[in-house]
Amino acid sequence: MKKKSVLLTMMLIIVFAITACGGENMEELEDLVENGEEIVESEVEKLSIEDIKSKGKLIMGTNADYPPFEFHALIDGKDVISGLDIEIAKYIADDLGVELEIRDMDFNNLLGGISTGMLDIVIAGMNPEPEREKQVSFSDIYYEVNLSLLVRKDLEKAFETEDDLIGTSIGVQIGTTQEDIANEIKDAKVVSLKTNSDAVMNLKTNKIESALLETIVAESFANTNDDIKMVEDLIIKTESGGSAIATQKGNEELVQYLNKKIAEMKEKGLIEKWMKEAEKLSNSEI
Numbered sequence: 001m002k003k004k005s006v007l008l009t010m011m012l013i014i015v016f017a018i019t020a021c022g023g024e025n026m027e028e029l030e031d032l033v034e035n036g037e038e039i040v041e042s043e044v045e046k047l048s049i050e051d052i053k054s055k056g057k058l059i060m061g062t063n064a065d066y067p068p069f070e071f072h073a074l075i076d077g078k079d080v081i082s083g084l085d086i087e088i089a090k091y092i093a094d095d096l097g098v099e100l101e102i103r104d105m106d107f108n109n110l111l112g113g114i115s116t117g118m119l120d121i122v123i124a125g126m127n128p129e130p131e132r133e134k135q136v137s138f139s140d141i142y143y144e145v146n147l148s149l150l151v152r153k154d155l156e157k158a159f160e161t162e163d164d165l166i167g168t169s170i171g172v173q174i175g176t177t178q179e180d181i182a183n184e185i186k187d188a189k190v191v192s193l194k195t196n197s198d199a200v201m202n203l204k205t206n207k208i209e210s211a212l213l214e215t216i217v218a219e220s221f222a223n224t225n226d227d228i229k230m231v232e233d234l235i236i237k238t239e240s241g242g243s244a245i246a247t248q249k250g251n252e253e254l255v256q257y258l259n260k261k262i263a264e265m266k267e268k269g270l271i272e273k274w275m276k277e278a279e280k281l282s283n284s285e286i
């Protein structure tokens, strides 16, 4: 996490330096760079709902390799980013009367995108977590999750309890809460990969013994890959509770608005409905 915050500080400084150079005041710039993060964070303007409306678009960051939350699907011959999170974002954009712009990025860079003002919201099956809350604010949970293991179908070793993971090799997506959880398992050899598809590929090619994913995501990968299966009887509970929308830190107006919309979508049964549709669509993707 420390490395990440250094990186973020650097990113923020660069963004600010570019803006500040426009004013051609080098001395001022040097001062600002020296004081780095503090100044820059306060310089990123607070985004109001009115700002989004007048901009005419809602910019959403995601990492579209996470079925059924978000994934690439072929619809009428076209590559379309689909899934529960996309439906949620569309609902919000419609409610605001603006267009939805989706930026498909590395999971690791999503929160930096909010801090620098490049993204308005992040919906990526992301769990609220104290370290992340230093950088962004989270909405209420819109979908609850647990964790499961993916293994090869021909696996001989049984994973019946969490203790069976001790000393084994486990694949996870880098920067995720699954990576943190795997790192806590005694003597585990944690292999952190850029995407969950990479974790699945490593599993299929015998490089790791299991991959740790959220249950509904594990199910989705198991359904589209013949040679792997989910360990049905081992559900690993997480403290995070589930997925939430991330937005600018301390932006009460946006957080409250998002919470209202989440409550509305839940009440109308839309979240469950969209999740079912997304599962169906992702299962038909190879």
Ligand code: ARG
Residues within 6 Å of the ligand: 062, 063, 064, 065, 066, 069, 070, 107, 124, 125, 126, 127, 173, 175, 176, 177, 178, 214
């Ligand atoms: N829920 C996990 C986390 O918050 C993993 C989310 C990964 N999302 C994705 N779109 N790849 O860390």
